Amino acid sequence: MALYRELDYGTPARSGAPVTVEIDGSSITVPAGTSLMRAAQEAGIAVPKLCASDSLEPFGSCRLCMVEIEGRRGFPASCTTPVEPGMKVRTQSPKLAELRRGTMELYISDHPLDCLTCSANGNCELQDMAGVVGLREVRYDPVKTHLAEPKDESNPYFSFDPAKCIVCNRCVRACEEVQGTFALTISGRGFDSQVSAGQNETFLDSECVSCGACVNACPTATLMEKSVIEKGQAERSVTTTCAYCGVGCSFKAEIKGNEVVRMVPNKDGHANHGHACVKGRFAWGYATHPDRIAAPMIRESIHDAWRTVSWDEAISYTAQRFKDIQAQYGRGSVGGLTSSRCTNEEAYLVQKLVRAAFGNNNVDTCARVCHSPTGYGLKVTLGESAGTQDFDSVLAADVVLVIGANPTDGHPVFGSQLKRRLREGAKLIVADPRGIDLVRGPHVKADHHLQLRPGSNVALLNSLAHVIVTEKLVNEVFVAERCETEAFEQWRAFVADPRHSPEAMQELTGVPAASVRAAARLYATGGNAAIYYGLGVTEHSQGSSTVMAIANLAMATGNIGRAGVGVNPLRGQNNVQGSCDMGSFPHELPGYRHVSDPLARAQFEQSWGVTLLDEPGLRIPNMLAAAHAGTFKGMYIQGEDPAQSDPDTQHVTGALKAMECVVVQDLFLNETAKYAHVFLPGASFLEKNGTFTNAERRISPVRKVMPALAGKEDWEVTVALSNALGYPMNYTHPSQIMDEIASLTPTFTGVSYAKLDRLGSIQWPCNDAAPEGTPIMHEDAFVRGKGRFMVTEYIPTEERTSRKRPLILTTGRILSQYNVGAQTRRTANGAWHAEDRLEIHPVDAEDRGINDGDWVSINSRAGETAMRATITERVQPGIVYTTFHHPESGANVITTDNSDWATNCPEYKVTAVQISKVEAPSQWQNEFQAFTHEQIDLLPPIKVVQL
Numbered sequence: 001m002a003l004y005r006e007l008d009y010g011t012p013a014r015s016g017a018p019v020t021v022e023i024d025g026s027s028i029t030v031p032a033g034t035s036l037m038r039a040a041q042e043a044g045i046a047v048p049k050l051c052a053s054d055s056l057e058p059f060g061s062c063r064l065c066m067v068e069i070e071g072r073r074g075f076p077a078s079c080t081t082p083v084e085p086g087m088k089v090r091t092q093s094p095k096l097a098e099l100r101r102g103t104m105e106l107y108i109s110d111h112p113l114d115c116l117t118c119s120a121n122g123n124c125e126l127q128d129m130a131g132v133v134g135l136r137e138v139r140y141d142p143v144k145t146h147l148a149e150p151k152d153e154s155n156p157y158f159s160f161d162p163a164k165c166i167v168c169n170r171c172v173r174a175c176e177e178v179q180g181t182f183a184l185t186i187s188g189r190g191f192d193s194q195v196s197a198g199q200n201e202t203f204l205d206s207e208c209v210s211c212g213a214c215v216n217a218c219p220t221a222t223l224m225e226k227s228v229i230e231k232g233q234a235e236r237s238v239t240t241t242c243a244y245c246g247v248g249c250s251f252k253a254e255i256k257g258n259e260v261v262r263m264v265p266n267k268d269g270h271a272n273h274g275h276a277c278v279k280g281r282f283a284w285g286y287a288t289h290p291d292r293i294a295a296p297m298i299r300e301s302i303h304d305a306w307r308t309v310s311w312d313e314a315i316s317y318t319a320q321r322f323k324d325i326q327a328q329y330g331r332g333s334v335g336g337l338t339s340s341r342c343t344n345e346e347a348y349l350v351q352k353l354v355r356a357a358f359g360n361n362n363v364d365t366c367a368r369v370c371h372s373p374t375g376y377g378l379k380v381t382l383g384e385s386a387g388t389q390d391f392d393s394v395l396a397a398d399v400v401l402v403i404g405a406n407p408t409d410g411h412p413v414f415g416s417q418l419k420r421r422l423r424e425g426a427k428l429i430v431a432d433p434r435g436i437d438l439v440r441g442p443h444v445k446a447d448h449h450l451q452l453r454p455g456s457n458v459a460l461l462n463s464l465a466h467v468i469v470t471e472k473l474v475n476e477v478f479v480a481e482r483c484e485t486e487a488f489e490q491w492r493a494f495v496a497d498p499r500h501s502p503e504a505m506q507e508l509t510g511v512p513a514a515s516v517r518a519a520a521r522l523y524a525t526g527g528n529a530a531i532y533y534g535l536g537v538t539e540h541s542q543g544s545s546t547v548m549a550i551a552n553l554a555m556a557t558g559n560i561g562r563a564g565v566g567v568n569p570l571r572g573q574n575n576v577q578g579s580c581d582m583g584s585f586p587h588e589l590p591g592y593r594h595v596s597d598p599l600a601r602a603q604f605e606q607s608w609g610v611t612l613l614d615e616p617g618l619r620i621p622n623m624l625a626a627a628h629a630g631t632f633k634g635m636y637i638q639g640e641d642p643a644q645s646d647p648d649t650q651h652v653t654g655a656l657k658a659m660e661c662v663v664v665q666d667l668f669l670n671e672t673a674k675y676a677h678v679f680l681p682g683a684s685f686l687e688k689n690g691t692f693t694n695a696e697r698r699i700s701p702v703r704k705v706m707p708a709l710a711g712k713e714d715w716e717v718t719v720a721l722s723n724a725l726g727y728p729m730n731y732t733h734p735s736q737i738m739d740e741i742a743s744l745t746p747t748f749t750g751v752s753y754a755k756l757d758r759l760g761s762i763q764w765p766c767n768d769a770a771p772e773g774t775p776i777m778h779e780d781a782f783v784r785g786k787g788r789f790m791v792t793e794y795i796p797t798e799e800r801t802s803r804k805r806p807l808i809l810t811t812g813r814i815l816s817q818y819n820v821g822a823q824t825r826r827t828a829n830g831a832w833h834a835e836d837r838l839e840i841h842p843v844d845a846e847d848r849g850i851n852d853g854d855w856v857s858i859n860s861r862a863g864e865t866a867m868r869a870t871i872t873e874r875v876q877p878g879i880v881y882t883t884f885h886h887p888e889s890g891a892n893v894i895t896t897d898n899s900d901w902a903t904n905c906p907e908y909k910v911t912a913v914q915i916s917k918v919e920a921p922s923q924w925q926n927e928f929q930a931f932t933h934e935q936i937d938l939l940p941p942i943k944v945v946q947l
């Protein structure tokens with residue numbers, strides 16, 4: 001067996017009452033429902049198997065696992081036979097050995113005899129089992145075999161070689177049970193049985209979403225990663241955490257030399273339990289893409305050629321520029337952005353550098369533009385700026401309300417877990433302007449799709465609350481015990497007002513009143529009810545109000561504080577929770593303590609040896625406005641790309657142009673770096689140590705897999721810059737940074753690298769009261785003591801449609817691409833999404849003479865861009881939709897400067913636009929292209945350092 005293949009118990013664990021059986025003379029007690037195969041393995045006895053795996057329900061097709069049971073006739077399959085009290089089982093006997101050899105002989109007679117040159121050699125269950133059963137020769141020479149069947153190489157990441165298939169069905173079951181996509185079937189019968197990805201379809205053309213679960217499940221080389229075929233089997237593995245979305249999947253990076261051979265989802269991963277999606281599983285090739293910039297660069301003006309310099313020169317140059325700017329324009333004329341893609345330790349250091357070395361609070365993070373309303377809304381109502389549950393909690397939910405989120409695309413591994421629960425019978429309410437996959441997918445159908453108009457979230461939630469209050473569905477006991485009475489009574493009177501009834505609101509929300517009433521009743525009375533939400537909630541002018549309205553619903557129905565319920569923000573980026581926890585906002589020190597709090601400040605002042613300002617610094621929009629005004633001149637941007645990700649692109653790029661020193665630390669020359677004066681090469685997640693914190697507050701280790709391409713991990717660069725600025729930082733390993741975080745952050749007190757190594761991951765709060773972390777929050781009391789209901793008056797956005805701009809544009813993500821696409825665009829994921837497209841309802845398209853695939857101009861009050869049209873009924877009439885993964889699409893050229901009233905989170909989800917058929921790109925796109933060409937020409941010849 002390959003060194004790094006994990007022990008597989010053959011069938012899933014069960015949780016019944018204890019049952020004792022005897023296997024090969026050993027007595028073993030296991031829960032009722034456990035298979036004999038698993039019971040044997042738990043006693044240290046491995047029964048031969050091929051079609052069984054502990055991540056799948058037993059199937060019983062290969063017959064290799066047969067055993068003898070005292071008092072029973074025949075040779076039952078141990079994978080499908082559950083334990084019964086007093087059973088006496090033999091797993092080895094001459095007869096069993098003979099039968100198993102015969103079975104294996106049949107398999108091998110129709111299998112290529114090319115083990116030595118096969119990509120799975122040394123890591124193949126069929127090969128292992130042939131050895132285990134002692135097969136020495138194959139006596140048959142079958143007239144008919146599958147050996148000449150053609151391979152399907154259509155998927156960019158894995159190949160399918162039917163000649164090697166033993167039709168064990170594991171791939172089919174993995175696609176159904178683990179992923180929930182149902183893309184595969186076994187077609188034909190008997191000898192003609194074969195795995196098929198749809199009728200006459202290749203994997204790429206089929207429903208397959210390239211999650212890799214089938215590849216993981218395959219016991220042969222039939223489904224095999226192309227990277228393994230190309231590079232060979234790995235020599236070692238390192239456990240680390242995915243750097244894409246907020247699910248935070250744990251992976252074993254399998255390595256040969258310093259090269260990643262494949263990323264295998266970790267069965268022990270607490271967030272993913274051995275599953276993954278196309279991004280984390282396959283799209284890691286960007287880390288060695290030739291576009292990586294491997295040496296620091298500087299230049300005076302953005303129209304100068306870049307000059308490659310040493311790290312020392314780049315750091316001292318940057319420090320001097322910042323010192324000069326502060327000397328000339330004042331202490332507050334510079335600031336920094338922390339990254340939600342970098343580690344906790346790196347985000348912590350950047351905010352520390354800004355507060356201690358720059359001497360101001362001008363630090364912000366990209367959470368400003370995604371989940372800042374979550375932080376605000378949950379803190380005010382529940383007392384903690386984070387989701388209340390772990391992901392596994394969904395398996396105890398009876399009703400799930402998904403609002404403004406698209407988990408199967410944005411958080412795919414959680415999406416699979418949710419679909420599993422729905423297949424088990426949980427009810428689903430989807431509140432979304434679009435018909436996302438969960439509304440109607442394979443074996444999943446929403447019980448209610450509340451297809452609201454973009455911008456009407458608060459109105460819809462108030463009308464749901466109206467039904468709960470007026471139909472007396474409030475959990476009065478919970479509210480009386482756990483919540484502030486006065487605030488509740490105010491809220492109750494507010495939502496009970498007839499103006500919030502579904503009937504009064506339906507014209508505004510577009511959702512039929514009967515649907516709202518039915519959904520409200522289901523949420524309030526259907527058992528454990530959980531809410532999952534995403535950027536469709538937060539990225540609005542009323543984002544914070546919407547988060548509070550969600551918390552109100554959960555408190556009113558008592559759906560907080562136990563498994564299966566809660567308020568769950570699906571965080572976008574891998575470490576957006578962590579970057580917020582680490583004090584990345586201008587008003588908060590690590591642990592969400594306000595800079596005006598003298599006690600908190602004193603603690604940091606003592607540790608850091610500086611005096612801290614008690615006034616909040618500038619948020620990103622304020623920094624950009626101050627740059628336009630000429631008072632903000634220098635910015636250190638670690639792992640962020642505001643020129644692509646922030647709204648109103650031309651406003652952002654204008655601000656960047658107005659600054660004297662823009663420092664970008666990144667893997668690639670991203671859109672912001674085109675306006676930079678200093679480029680500091682970043683390290684990918686494979687090149688560093690640290691931790692990420694996912695959407696369930698889970699702190700997971702990130703461990704170095706390969707050397708940093710440019711010689712430094714990101715935290716080392718911040719340390720060097722701080723030292724050059726005159727504020728000493730002396731860390732030699734990120735574990736020391738975590739120790740400092742733990743000493744200064746009450747929710748992290750018990751966190752250490754040693755404990756992370758021991759437990760695998762830890763959900764904060766982790767302290768004396770919860771030394772191993774906290775999966776579910778607010779169990780006995782809210783963090784703030786009593787839950788606080790907030791009145792959430794619906795205030796329509798100022799962004800209105802008009803005769804000139806009659807459509808609403810809303811935006812979102814797609815499974816295969818990730819945010820600004822800097823990473824995924826540099827992988828083969830382009831096979832699924834090579835360009836952003838504008839989704840238009842057929843009625844709107846027909847009105848304008850637009851056909852599928854036509855180029856259309858999209859014009860808002862902020863700007864104009866063009867992209868190709870997709871005509872679809874996924875969007876409603878009057879609504880158009882696009883993704884924002886390709887910079888040349890200019891999706892943010894058209895989004896406006898409207899933002900959330902409390903946090904300035906931009907209103908990406910509502911932009912009034914007009915669209916029309918065009919033949920040519922927009923003026924902005926022409927200028928963008930010319931500027932991009934200029935900037936690429938200004939790069940020095942880049943050599944990627946060979947690992």
Ligand code: SF4
Binds near residue numbers: 175
């Ligand atoms: S890659 Fe995933 S979605 Fe595609 S066939 Fe395999 S299990 Fe199904």
Ligand code: SF4
Binds near residue numbers: 166
């Ligand atoms: S492709 Fe692999 S997992 Fe699927 S049936 Fe064939 S051998 Fe089994």
Ligand code: SF4
Binds near residue numbers: 244249272280281411
């Ligand atoms: S992108 Fe998200 S769901 Fe996909 S593997 Fe990474 S963490 Fe998991």
Ligand code: FES
Binds near residue numbers: 080
């Ligand atoms: S492993 Fe039990 S029948 Fe295949």
